[in-house]
Amino acid sequence: MSGQKRPRDDLGPELGARKRRNKTVKDDYRNSFRPGLFEQISLEDERQNYTYASPSVIRVPTVAIYADNKRYRHGVISQLIEPNLLKNVRQEILENLSFTPKETDIYKIHQSGDLANLDGLDDASLKRLPSLLTLRNALYSSAFREFLSLVTNAGPLSGRKTDMAINVYTPGCHLLCHDDVIGSRRVSYILYLLDPEQQWGRHWGGALRLYPTKPYKSSEGTLIKVPASDPTKLIQPAWNQLSFFAVEPGQSFHDVEEVLAARREDLNEQRVRMAISGWYHIPQEGEVGFQEGLEEELAATSSLTQLQSKNDEYDLPKANPKNYMDKETQLSSSSTSNPGLQNDSNRAVDMKTNGTKKVEPEEDTEDDILTESDINVLLKYLQPTFLTPDTIDSLRRSFEDSSALLINGFLNPTYAKTLRDFIESQPDTLPHNTKKIEAQPPWMVACPPHKHRYLFMTPNAPDPNHQNLLTTKQKEVSPLKELLTTFLSSPAFGKWLHLATDLTLSTHDVRARRFRRGYDYSLATGYEEEQPRLEMTLGLTPSKGWEEDENEAEGGEGTESDKKSQSGEVNDNTTKKGPPQTIGTYAMADSRQLYDPPKTDARNPDDNVGGYEVYMTSDSSSNDAKLADPAVYQAAGDEDEDDGILFSMAAGWDRLSLVLRDKGVMKFVKYVSAKAEGDRWDVVGEFGVVDNGGDEDDAEHGVQGDEENGEEEEEEENGEEEEEEEVEDDDDESTTDLAEAAEEELDSDSD
Numbered sequence: 001m002s003g004q005k006r007p008r009d010d011l012g013p014e015l016g017a018r019k020r021r022n023k024t025v026k027d028d029y030r031n032s033f034r035p036g037l038f039e040q041i042s043l044e045d046e047r048q049n050y051t052y053a054s055p056s057v058i059r060v061p062t063v064a065i066y067a068d069n070k071r072y073r074h075g076v077i078s079q080l081i082e083p084n085l086l087k088n089v090r091q092e093i094l095e096n097l098s099f100t101p102k103e104t105d106i107y108k109i110h111q112s113g114d115l116a117n118l119d120g121l122d123d124a125s126l127k128r129l130p131s132l133l134t135l136r137n138a139l140y141s142s143a144f145r146e147f148l149s150l151v152t153n154a155g156p157l158s159g160r161k162t163d164m165a166i167n168v169y170t171p172g173c174h175l176l177c178h179d180d181v182i183g184s185r186r187v188s189y190i191l192y193l194l195d196p197e198q199q200w201g202r203h204w205g206g207a208l209r210l211y212p213t214k215p216y217k218s219s220e221g222t223l224i225k226v227p228a229s230d231p232t233k234l235i236q237p238a239w240n241q242l243s244f245f246a247v248e249p250g251q252s253f254h255d256v257e258e259v260l261a262a263r264r265e266d267l268n269e270q271r272v273r274m275a276i277s278g279w280y281h282i283p284q285e286g287e288v289g290f291q292e293g294l295e296e297e298l299a300a301t302s303s304l305t306q307l308q309s310k311n312d313e314y315d316l317p318k319a320n321p322k323n324y325m326d327k328e329t330q331l332s333s334s335s336t337s338n339p340g341l342q343n344d345s346n347r348a349v350d351m352k353t354n355g356t357k358k359v360e361p362e363e364d365t366e367d368d369i370l371t372e373s374d375i376n377v378l379l380k381y382l383q384p385t386f387l388t389p390d391t392i393d394s395l396r397r398s399f400e401d402s403s404a405l406l407i408n409g410f411l412n413p414t415y416a417k418t419l420r421d422f423i424e425s426q427p428d429t430l431p432h433n434t435k436k437i438e439a440q441p442p443w444m445v446a447c448p449p450h451k452h453r454y455l456f457m458t459p460n461a462p463d464p465n466h467q468n469l470l471t472t473k474q475k476e477v478s479p480l481k482e483l484l485t486t487f488l489s490s491p492a493f494g495k496w497l498h499l500a501t502d503l504t505l506s507t508h509d510v511r512a513r514r515f516r517r518g519y520d521y522s523l524a525t526g527y528e529e530e531q532p533r534l535e536m537t538l539g540l541t542p543s544k545g546w547e548e549d550e551n552e553a554e555g556g557e558g559t560e561s562d563k564k565s566q567s568g569e570v571n572d573n574t575t576k577k578g579p580p581q582t583i584g585t586y587a588m589a590d591s592r593q594l595y596d597p598p599k600t601d602a603r604n605p606d607d608n609v610g611g612y613e614v615y616m617t618s619d620s621s622s623n624d625a626k627l628a629d630p631a632v633y634q635a636a637g638d639e640d641e642d643d644g645i646l647f648s649m650a651a652g653w654d655r656l657s658l659v660l661r662d663k664g665v666m667k668f669v670k671y672v673s674a675k676a677e678g679d680r681w682d683v684v685g686e687f688g689v690v691d692n693g694g695d696e697d698d699a700e701h702g703v704q705g706d707e708e709n710g711e712e713e714e715e716e717e718n719g720e721e722e723e724e725e726e727v728e729d730d731d732d733e734s735t736t737d738l739a740e741a742a743e744e745e746l747d748s749d750s751d
Contacts, residue, residue, distance in 0.1 A: 032138035034079050038147060072252050073152055074210060074245035076235060080191065081135065086240055088131035090193045093274070096128045099168050105524040105614070105668040107175045112166040115276070135276075136164065139191070145280065154186050154246045156289030157280040164278030166193075169206055171271055172608070172673050175256035176521060177211060177227065177449040180279070181249045184295040187280040188252070189244040195270060196239045205260040205674075206273040208235040208243050211253035211449065216314050226314050227253040229434040229447045237273055247279070249298060253450060258518060261675050316447050317456050321507035321688060324494050370495065377492040381415050381483070387496075395500040403660040404647045405500070410538065410656040419479040420653065423681055424542050430455070430679075432519045442481070443514065452522035454669075455514040459484040480540075480683075484510050488538075488685055497687065501658060503534055507688035510536075514681050515611060518674030524666040526618055532662050536685035537613055539655040543678030546611055547650040610670035611651040611680040615659055617644040618666045651680045660689070 030038060081089075099110040118126070118133050126133060138144060145157040161184065180188045190208060194200055209231035216224045234257070235243050245252055259273050282298075283289040370378070370387065378387060385391055386407070399405050411419070431437060434445045442461035446452045461481070477485075487493055488510045498505055515521065527533065646665065649657045651672075661667070672680050 029134070029138035029141040030143050032082055032085055032134060033144070034082060037080070038143060072210070072213075072245060072248050073154075074233075074235075074243070075151060077242040077244075078238070079240050080242045081138075081240055083196075083240065085131055085135065086193070087196060089135050090196075090274070092129050092132050093166060093193070097166065099166070105176075105521075105670060106178065108173045108610075108671075109175065110168040110170065110173070115164045115166065115278075116162040136162065139164070139189075139276075140280075148187060148189075148244065148280065152187055152244065152246050154280075156283050156287075157186060158184070158283045158287055160284050160287060161281040162278075163281060164276055167275055167277050169256065169259045169273035171259050171261035172675060173273075174258040174671060174673075176523065176671060177253055177255045177453075179227075179250060179253045179450065180247045181252065181298060183299055184281040184284070185247045185279040185298070186282050187244055188247050189242060189278060189280070190237075191276045192237045192239060192241050192243075193274040193276060194237060194239045195272070198270065200237050200239075200273075202236060203260070204271050205257045206237050206271075207257045208237075209233065209255050209257055210235070210245070211255075213251055213253065218311065218313055224311065224314065225250040227448050227450060229445050229449055229453060230432065231255065237275070255449075258671075258674055260518075314448070315451065316444060317458065317511060319509060319686070320458065321509040321686070322489065323507055324491055324505060368499075370492075370499070374492040374495055377487075377490055378496060379412065381412055381487040382496070383409055383412055386410065386500075392496075392499050396502050399501045399658065399660075405656070405658040406649060407656040407658075409654055411654050415479070416654050419483065419540065420542050422479045423540060428678070430514075430516055432516065446513075446522070450523070451525060452669075454520040454522060455516065457481070457484070457512040457514075459489055459510060480512055483538075483683060484512060488536075488683065494687075497534065497536075497658075501534060501660070503660070503687075504690040505534065505687045506690045508685060509687075510683060510685040512540075512681075512683045514679050515669065515672045516679050517609075517672045517676040519672075520680075521610075521671035522667075522669040524616070524668040526664060526666050527661050528663060530663060531691060532660050532689055534687040534689055535659050535661050535667075536683075536687070537649065537657045538683040538685075539649065539652045539657075540681040540683060541611070541651040541678065542653050542681070543676070545609060545677045546652055546680075607675070609673040609676040611672045611676060613649050613657070613669045614645060614667065615647040615661065616666050617646065618664050651682075 093112075097112050099112055101108075101110050103109075115132070115136055118129065118136060121129075140159055140162050142159060145159055149155065149157050163185075200206070210233040211227040211231050213225040213227050216226055218224050231254075237243075245254070259271055262271055282291070282294055285292075375387060386395070395405060395407075430443075434447075437443050437445055437455065442457045443455040444457070444461075446454045446456055457480070459481070489508055494505050494508060497503070647657070647659055649655065669680070
């Protein structure tokens with residue numbers, strides 16, 4: 001901020017003139033507010049009383065302003081607007097305006113158009129919205145801007161730039177954590193238009209929640225403010241109540257709690273959280289208080305910029321890639337889970353280059369086949385079908401076509417049952433409190449919340465003696481941790497990935513995750529490394545209701561996904577561009593995108609419970625700051641527009657996705673609604689990919705936003721040449737025999 005001393009008449013361009021004119025001027029709009037509101041504060045005499053220098057709660061009649069060292073400046077004004085005017089506004093909205101359902105990674109909401117453009121409506125339309133127009137003008141009048149500037153101590157506010165819309169939250173709607181810092185905003189506000197005849201219940205959700213921040217010093221010596229994982233202040237919505245706060249870079253983090261669905265006995269309740277929300281901006285050029293360059297300075301510190309930056313020193317979880325060729329790891333894995341597996345000296349990786357050192361592949365290495373030792377390790381965990389050379393070859397070809405795979409029924413059914421029994425034995429709900437969660441390992445909380453929030457467990461998590469980690473047999477490691485440490489981190493699984501994707505892998509980093517319903521999510525973040533990365537998600541969510549095609553069959557046969565899991569199946573959509581489990585139309589909205597998500601009930605769009613994982617392109621070409629703002633809801637485009645969605649997988653049981661992620665590709669896990677039947681469980685892995693020195697076209701075949709024409713023909717020609725050179729190996733036959741024998745044994749056991 002500039003250190004300039006503000007002029008006396010800095011609270012609005014009309015203030016000086018107003019003092020010299022009669023108080024009942026035409027554009028004063030004081031009669032639109034509750035009688036006596038402005039007389040309760042002397043603007044000149046009380047200005048110095050609102051310095052917020054120390055923790056305090058400042059109260060004037062019906063106005064509460066809060067400021068302390070933990071939370072930023074915010075306030076609540078009860079009964080702000082003249083009651084009859086606000087009731088007329090609500091009636092005009094219900095009778096004349098329509099709302100568009102909109103959803104991205106950060107919000108789900110219904111919204112009207114921009115109310116700042118009311119002046120552009122034709123006369124016939126304006127005649128139907130006289131009260132709404134009056135309210136808009138009153139909120140941005142000099143009198144109220146002057147009042148709000150004083151009580152927030154936020155400096156002068158623009159009367160020229162108006163910014164407001166009507167937002168409607170029905171059950172399932174939400175807005176996740178962000179700081180509102182974008183462009184020229186100075187004060188954020190919400191004026192509630194709830195049903196005046198029905199008091200909003202405290203257990204209905206929909207509260208404005210504020211997050212405290214803690215300052216840290218970065219390695220470069222700059223100050224970083226990191227929001228806490230959990231909110232500490234809840235402001236419940238109420239009829240004719242104005243909630244507001246100063247927009248402060250890296251400080252004003254907040255969200256809107258999900259509006260909760262009514263219980264069966266309360267179905268007559270109308271839980272519709274309607275509000276007018278918007279921002280007051282810094283003065284624009286030509287207005288008193290304008291500071292050149294201030295808007296650009298504020299934009300540089302926006303939460304979206306922070307989200308896409310590399311400022312992750314205080315983020316959790318931390319990346320912890322392990323080198324497959326680390327001798328200590330290799331020997332440990334071989335001695336415990338893969339006896340007899342020979343060391344591979346042909347895949348030397350320089351960790352200083354982050355696994356991207358060029359390696360010339362040698363012919364006839366053990367990387368090209370699964371040995372008997374590998375098969376013995378993998379059979380316990382992996383569906384035998386996926387160990388046969390024909391199946392692996394089919395997977396590899398599918399992956400080469402689309403850089404992605406989606407496999408149902410990936411795990412060995414015997415092990416899958418043990419794992420599912422363990423997950424279903426865990427507590428149905430866990431606290432929404434980070435201190436309570438982390439007081440009992442192994443779970444940790446991913447943070448900060450303007451990027452993600454979920455529970456995670458790493459392979460080296462402690463082994464406390466309690467039910468959250470161990471089975472009923474004391475000191476026995478849980479199937480979930482066994483999956484991390486013995487199977488997914490093993491060289492044998494790394495070799496299987498290599499054969500199924502034709503990628504040479506250098507490092508692995510795996511962890512388990514649990515997304516608590518009604519609380520957890522992972523917002524869209526980009527991948528900015530030049531070298532593509534192989535990413536894995538193994539869905540382990542045992543509950544139902546996550547996608548539209550999960551209609552349970554009669555007779556207890558389970559869902560289609562369950563049926564596929566019994567035998568193992570590669571999803572037919574894995575070779576197609578776009579989300580195999582997603583329906584509807586999609587439209588670009590810069591790096592955040594609007595779409596119709598998977599629905600559990602096509603008759604009721606609000607029944608979608610989230611929890612799906614999405615890869616999508618990032619449009620960095622737009623210079624419009626409004627498009628990049630997570631709290632500005634853009635209208636969906638035409639159905640024919642490029643949807644930007646590259647791959648998607650709904651939560652579910654025993655389904656594996658493999659995606660080769662290229663630079664610039666965004667990824668998120670949608671917020672899990674409180675309406676979900678259970679938490680979302682999964683195991684994720686990130687695998688470093690070695691550049692083998694091939695053609696550039698071969699190296700740039702990952703899931704990406706921009707695909708160049710002509711590459712497909714070259715790949716087909718290369719594929720034909722490879723087919724001519726393929727020779728069956730005796731080792732392949734022995735591998736087939738082992739896998740088929742395991743399948744026969746499995747079938748006989750099931751019979």
